Amino acid sequence: MNNPGPNIESSRDPAQKPVLPDARTISKLSQPPKQKAPLETEKTESFFVFKCAGHFFALKPAWVGEVTPSVFVHRIPHRSGNAIEGISNINGDLVPVVSVANAFKLDSSSGKSSMMVLCHVGGEKFAFETDSIEGMFSVGASRIKEVSEGDSPFIANKFDTDNMQVWVIDVDLLAGAIARRAI
C-alpha cells in the first residue's frame, strides 16, 4: 500500500492553525466547524482533521463521536503489525484502537500519540490514535479531489487546506477490512 501522501508539515503556516478542541477534557464534536467557510458561494463540506505519523487525515464529522486524551492500549496476541493496535478503556467501554500508521503503512517513529478520536461505525466503536487534533475544517467542493491510483484504498478523497494535504479516510471500508481481517 502506498503512503497516503507526503509529510508537508514544514510548509505549514503556523499562524493559520485553526482553533483546537480542548484536549484536556472529552469534547463533543457536534458544534459547527470553527473554520470560516470559503468566501466563494460554492457548496462546502466539513471535515475533522487530525495528524498522525506526520500526515494529515480527515474524517467526516458524522463518524466522530469524541476526542479523548490517549490512554493505555492493551496489545492483542498474535495480531502485531495489524491495523488494530489493541484495545483501550474509553469511558468504560473496551474499544478497539486503530493504528493509523499500521493501516496506512506509515513510519510511526515520528512521535507518540497524544489523543484518541472515537468513531462510531455501524454500531461498533473504533478509536484512532493521533499525534494531534487540527480541528474542524470547512472545505469547498471544488477543492475535494478524487484519489489517484496507487493511493491507499482506505482514502476516499483528498484536499488541500492551509498548506496541508489532507487525506479523507473511508472509515466504512476500513471497518469492513478490519472485520474481514484483511489488514
Added chain:
Amino acid sequence: MKNEKFMLELFLGELRSNSSAIIASMNGPADVPMLENVARSLKTSARIVGFVELVGLFNALEQLFASGRALAPDEPNAKECAEILRAITKSNPDEIEKLVDSMDARISACAKAGFTGRIAGALTDSKGHILPKLSPEETGNFESLPSVDASMKELFIADVSTQIDLISNTLVELGSDFNSKPKLEALMRASHSIKGASRAVGMDRIVEITHKMEDCFSAALKDKISLSDESLDVFFSCVDFLSQLCKRGFDRIDKNLFDSLMKSLGEVESSSEAGASLHGAGEQQPATASRPVQDNAKNSYAPGQKELNFIRISLSNINSIMSLAAEELIENRKLEGFKEIISNMRAENARISNRLEEALNMLSSPAGEHSAMARLERIGEDLRRQDFSFGDALERFSEYSRKNVLLSSRLYGEVLESRMRPFSDLAHIFPKMVRDFSRNLSKKITVEISGAATSIDRDLLEKLESPLVHILRNACDHGIETPGEREAAGKNPAGKISIRASHSSGMFLLTVSDDGRGIAVDKVKAKILERKLVPPDILAQMQQDEIFEFLFLPAFTTKTDVTEISGRGVGLDVVQTIMREVGGSVGVSSVSGRGCTFTLKLPITRSVLKALVVNVDSQPYAFPLSSVNRTLMVHRGDIRADLRGNFFMDNKSRINIVPTSAVLGFGQGLPADDLLYIVVLSGRGRFWGFAVDGIPEESELVVRALNTSLGKIACVSAAALTSEGLPILILDIDDILIYASRYLSGAKAELSEASPHRDFSKKRVLVVDDSATVREVEKKILEKAGFYVDTAVDGVDGWNVVRLSKYDLVVSDVDMPRMSGLGLAAKIRNLYPNLPVVMVSYKDRPEDKQRGLECGANAYLTKSSFQDDSFVKTLRSLLDK
C-alpha cells in the same frame, strides 16, 4: 437430480427465510418489488437444485408480483401455494427431494393455474371490504389472538408461565395420588387464575380452554369423575399448548389442536356420565390428546429452543438496587463538601505561606526581629491548627471512603443477584419430562429434586439444560431397567432419579444419580480396546474413574442400539464440551447394578471470574483460577533443557516451561531474571509452566465480552478491567495450551494466527451474489475449474472487497440489495478499467444484457450457464485476453 446435502440445506434455508414473506403478504399490505426479488431469487435457487416444478411456481409468483399485485387470501390457488411452501419448509435436507417429487403434480398444477392476485396494499373480502390484518405469517389452521399492549402482554405471559409451572408440577405429583384434594384444589385455582388473566386481556380461546380444565378439576374434586394417567396426558397436552403460546407471545393458536384439546377435556369431564372410567391400563386413550404427549418426547425437549425476550427480577431485588443507588447518589454528593474543605485548607495554607514570607522579610532587618519572632510563633500555632484540621478531614474522608466502598460493594452484589436464578427455574421441567420419557419406554421412574432454590447465573442455567436433558434421557433409556428387570434384581419396580444442586467452594455443584443398572466397566474396557485407544497393559493398570473418562470421547458409546429417547446425536462429549465452555467440568461414577452418578461442577456466575492476574511484557493478562494447577518460583539454575524444550522437575513431575510472551506471539524468550515466576497448568497430557513477568495476584474480575469486530482472538476468551481501569485479557486455556504445544514443537512459524491460505498461482475471482445458494454453486464450479474464489454478499460488500484485494475477475449478480450488480460494474469500470466483470443473471432479455454491457460488464450470462461449461469457458476466455 441428486444434490449434495449442503446444497439442499442452503436451499431450504433460503426457502424458510423467504417463503414466509410471500405467505404473509396474503394477509396484509405487500411490498411487491421486494416480493418479486424474493420469488426470482427462489426461482434461481430452485433451478440450481433441480426442482423444475418449483421453478415454475416461483416464476408464476414472480409474474404476479411484477404486475404490482399480491396474493389474494380468498384465491384458492394462493392458499394451495401457501400450503405447498409450508409443507416444503417443514421438510429437512434428507427428505426434501422425496417430498418435492411426491408433490410434483400439485406444484405443477398450482404454477400452471397462476395467480389473479389483488392490488397490493389492500386486503379485501369478497364484498370489497377491507379486512383487518390477521396473523403475521400463516393463516391455514391458525387463528390470530387479539393484540395486547406490550407491557400488559409481558405481565400476562409472566403470570400464565407461573401458573403453568404450578399446574405442571402439581400434575406430576397428582400422578401418585389421583384423589389428593389439596392438589386438585391447587390445579383448579391455577386454571382459574389463567382464565381470569386471559379474560382481562380478551384472550377468549384461552378462557375457554382453562375454563374447561377448571371444570374437570372441579368435577374430580367433587368425586364426579376419577382421574387417571390418561386424563393426566390430556392436561399435560393443555400445559404444552399453553407453554408454546407463552414462548410465542400468544400470537396465534393452532385451531385444530385447540379443538382436539377441547374435545379431549370434554371427554375427561364427561367420563363418569358416560360410565367409562379412565382408570387403568389397557383402556382406550383419547387419541387426539395422547398424541401431543408422544410428540413431547420427540420434540419438546430439544434444548435451546427457549425464546426469552425479557427477564424477571424479584421486587425485593429491584427495590434493594434502587435504594442502594439512591444512597450512593447521596453519598457522592458529600464529595462536594470535601472539595470545599480542601479548598478552604488550600486558602488557609496560602495565607500562612504569605505570612511566613512576611515574617522572613522582617527577619532580615534587626528592627523587625522581635515582631518577626512573635509572628513566627503565631504561624507555628496556625500550622498546628492546620495539622489538626488535616487530621480531622482525613478521618472524615476515610470514614466516607470506607462507607462508600461498602455501599458500592452492596450495590454490585444486588446487581449481580439480579442475574441469578434459582435452579428450580430449570428443574421444574424435569419431572414431567422424565414422566414422558418413562411412559414412552413403559418404565416407572420418579424424580427427586433437592436444592432447587440454589442460585446460579441465568446464562449458565440455560447452558445446563442440554447436558441435563441428555443425562436424564440416558438415565431413563439405558440406566433404569424395565419394571420386570428391576423386580428380578430385587429392586423396587419404579426407578428413581435424584437431582441435587448445591453451592460448594464457590462453585455450583449438581449431581444426577439413578438407581439403575450402572455402567458396565467391562463393556467400556472392551470398547477402549476395540478402538485401540490404549494398549491392554496400560488399560489393566487404570482406575475405574480413569476408564470412565473415555465415555466423554466423541462417538464413544457402549450402546449399539439407538432409541427415540437417547439416540439424538448429542453424546457425553458434547456434555463435556458445554461444561468446559462455561469453565466447568463433568465426571461420572458408577457401581454396577446399583446405578450411576454424574457430577457437574460450574462457576456460580460467569460475570465474575476468580483469576490469577499476571503481567506479560508489561501487559496484564488473567489465567482463570479454576484452570491453574499451582504457581511456583523457579531458579534459572534449576531449569534443564532437552529435545522437548526447557523444563524443571517438581515433585517428580516434569513441567515444561514456555515463555508466555512468545506463546502469545510477542516473540520474547524466557525473562532474563534469575528467579522465574511460573503459572502451572495441566492439559494435553502434561504439565505446563508459563513464565510470567512478576508475582501473580489473585483477583476477582468482572468479565466483559470483546468487541465482535475483533473476531476470535487467539489465546483470549474475554476481557476485564483492573481496579485502575486498565484492560486485562482473560486467557483461553484450551487455546493457549495448543499454542504452547506448537511453541515447544518448534512450530514458531505457525504461531501467528492462521490466515486463510491463498494460492497466488491461481487466478483470483470474486463472486458477488446475495443468494447463498448461488454463491456456493458458483464458488464450487470455479474452484473445481482451478480458480481461487472469494465471495461477497451484495454490491456494497463486493465493492469493499474488490478494493481490498487484487482480483483477476469479478462475477456479479444483477439484482442485489444495497448496490446492484450494474452499479458495482460501473464503479469497477471507473476505478479498475482492466478488471473483467461478468454479469450472471436470470434475466435473459436482450435489453437486460444490453444494460449490463453498457454499465461496463465484459460478458453477460444467464444462470442456466451453470448447467453447462459456458460459464467457465467465458471466464477463461476473458482471463486469457
